[in-house]
Amino acid sequence: MTEYLKTKFSRLEIQPENFGHKIVTFEAEPGGLNVTESGLHYANFRYRSVFYFERLPQKHLALLVLLVQNWLDRFDDTRREAKLDRPKFEVISLDDGTHVNVDAAVDFLDPAHLVETPGGQLVIFGKEYDAGTYDLLIAETLEEIDEHVANPA
Incomplete structure (x- = not known):
């Protein structure tokens, strides 16, 4: 989601420089x-990431919320099954309301496999195991992600 x-x-x-993110909770x-195919499904990692935006023009707050939800709808197909909370947005008004600081808290669940x-x-x-390797999808553009989802290797 960060990229x-x-x-x-x-x-x-x-x-x-007005954007950042961090993991604030993490549990197995x-x-x-x-x-x-990935190995022994030993655990699930459940974590919360906070994406923060400083000095976002208030007129774009709704768009930001929709962009986050759209990414989750498109790329996080386990949210409902895992019963993850909906994203939460904390908003602080600045400059008589023309800008806002936003913290977007998003919960994720990722399986952990052992080999x-x-x-x-x-x-x-x-038996002896180590953490499996994971293919990370890294794309320079959203079109590359769309192509990967439409035509996985």
């Missing part, structure tokens, strides 16, 4: 312990 939001700075009329919950590895750091059911 997607960065592509919207011009439309939102904000500068890169048991996974299904089933074996998939059976001799000498692995985790022992489960008498």
Whole structure:
């Protein structure tokens, strides 16, 4: 979501230095312990990220909220099943209401898979495992993401 939001700075009329993000909570919950292409589904990582925008023109607040929701609708297909909270937006008015500071809190859930590895750091059911590798989708433009979703490798 971070890279997607960065592509919207011009439309939102904000500068890169007026944007940031951080993970504020992170927890692991048991996974299904089933074996998939990615390895043993050992856990799920549940975390909250906060995306913050400083000096956003107030006239673009609704657009920001819609952009966040649209990204989640398009790329986070497990939200409903995982019963993740809806994004929450904390807004502080500045300059007699012409600008706002916004903190957008978004919850995510990602599966954690382990790969059976001799000498692995985790022992489960008498076997040694290490964290699996993950393919991260990194695109320079939204069109690249659209292409990947339409035609996965």
